[in-house]
Amino acid sequence: MVIRPSVESLALIIEEMRTWDFDPDLAPLHVGDLGWFQQFGATALADALRVWRVDGRLAAVGLLDEPDLLRLTVAPERRHDESFVARLVADLAADDERVLPSGEVAVEARFGGPLHELLLAQGWAYDEPWTPLVRDLSSEVPGHHLRIEDVDPHRIDDRLAVHHSAFERSTFDKGRWQALTEGPAYSPARSLVGYDDHDDAVAMVTVWAGPLGGPGELEPMGVHRDHQGRGHGRAICLAAAAALKEMGSSHAFVSTPSANVGAVATYRAAGYEEKPQVRDLRRPA
Ligand SMILES: CC(C)(COP(=O)(O)OP(=O)(O)OC[C@H]1O[C@@H](n2cnc3c(N)ncnc32)[C@H](O)[C@@H]1OP(=O)(O)O)[C@@H](O)C(=O)NCCC(=O)NCCS
Known part of the structure; x- marks a missing residue:
């Protein structure tokens, strides 16, 4: 079937x-x-x-x-x-x-x-x-210190630089970004880059609105290796929540391996509530 x-x-x-x-x-x-x-x-x-x-x-x-x-x-x-x-x-x-x-x-x-x-x-x-983390979007999302821009063909290099620095083994590239923006799930979705006071691209996220008026997802999110530990992770997660709220989502959510303690701490710092862990099921060999 x-x-x-x-x-x-x-x-x-x-x-x-x-x-x-x-x-x-x-x-x-x-x-x-x-x-x-x-x-x-x-x-x-x-x-x-x-x-x-x-x-x-x-x-x-x-x-x-x-x-x-x-x-x-x-x-x-x-x-x-x-x-x-x-x-x-x-x-x-x-x-x-x-x-x-x-x-x-x-x-x-x-x-x-x-x-x-x-x-x-x-x-x-x-x-x-894995740990799901959820931010209710019914109330205002607090501001933060980053300047947020939507990724477009002129900003894709900044996005890719942050992405590759945060996820060292990633093979994501311009062609792939183009392909995902052309997919039916990308409407509505947004890819964001966060810039610091020196105009350096330091953080990135893509957010996906799902069910109409329902929860939207962050996938992926990361901070440039050279700029971690300065609150940019918290800031880009707040920017993601604000973008999803603008798109009409009820919640912003994400899930990350519980072992990724830095990610869990970052989402929590941005007001995402940690939910009970979930587990996959593995078939016996
Ligand atoms: C996880 C990540 C986004 C954190 O970015 P960052 O800019 O360093 O995070 P922030 O400086 O905003 O820190 C936010 C909070 O998380 C805590 N934190 C960040 N990294 C941490 C770590 N490795 N261990 C413990 N706590 C950590 C900070 O202390 C801070 O807590 P506080 O607000 O209570 O002081 C960054 O390490 C990263 O890009 N990692 C690789 C990509 C990744 O794992 N993405 C998430 C996939 S779901």
């Missing part, structure tokens, strides 16, 4: 996902994650997606975000639908490369219902903890 979507169907999948209720406290798969993956092109995104439909309606979406990680989300009305969840589990357990690659693999499933119990009963085990 799993479907490997066509490039032509990507916009529709994203549109349908935007109608789902979204619980930022669990930080499940968000349209922003699909949008960020679009940097590799529409064909790569379609290849990485697995989709389940029931009566023609989107019931579940999985994104093979890493070679050994499927990030899965299920439509709210299907999470407690035992027969659907049992079919999903059967698909995950089957030796079927259209669903999961062979070998050791993890599934992210941050939603309620019986899925976790069913996978644990089949010998799957919990993986490393």
Whole structure:
């Protein structure tokens, strides 16, 4: 029953996902994650997606975000639908490369219902903890000391310089930025660069509005290595929250490996509330 979507169907999948209720406290798969993956092109995104439909309606979406990680989300009305969840589990357990690659693999499933119990009963085990962090946008977002500019073709070099300094192994480049801005999830989204008093580009973030009037995601966020420890991380997270509020989002949220204590501390410093940890499920080898 799993479907490997066509490039032509990507916009529709994203549109349908935007109608789902979204619980930022669990930080499940968000349209922003699909949008960020679009940097590799529409064909790569379609290849990485697995989709389940029931009566023609989107019931579940999985994104093979890493070679050994499927990030899965299920439509709210299907999470407690035992027969659907049992079919999903059967698909995950089957030796079927259209669903999961062979070998050791993890599934992210941050939603309620019986899925976790069913996978644990089949010998799957919990993986490393992640921490969701959420900022409610119903009240004003405080100001900060950075000058914030939207990334455009003239500012992309600044954005890339900060990005590569914050994420040393990243291969993100101009072509990829162009590709992600052309994807259906980038509307509405914004990429920001923060400049300090010396006009140096010091921080960057991309924010993705998701469900209409619902939570929006930060992905990615980072501060230039040479400028860390000066409050720029806190400032760019406040700028991200302000941008999402302007776009009509109810919350700004993010999730980060709990081991990234610097990131957790930075989001907290910007008023993001730390939520209970969530864990992926790892299939036994
Ligand atoms: C995480 C990161 C953005 C922090 O940027 P920064 O500019 O150094 O952060 P700030 O100076 O604004 O610090 C904000 C708060 O976090 C704390 N903090 C920052 N890095 C920390 C660390 N490594 N360990 C503990 N606390 C840390 C600061 O002490 C400060 O706390 P305070 O307000 O209570 O004093 C930066 O280290 C970075 O870009 N890392 C690599 C990319 C990354 O991990 N991004 C997040 C992915 S989700």
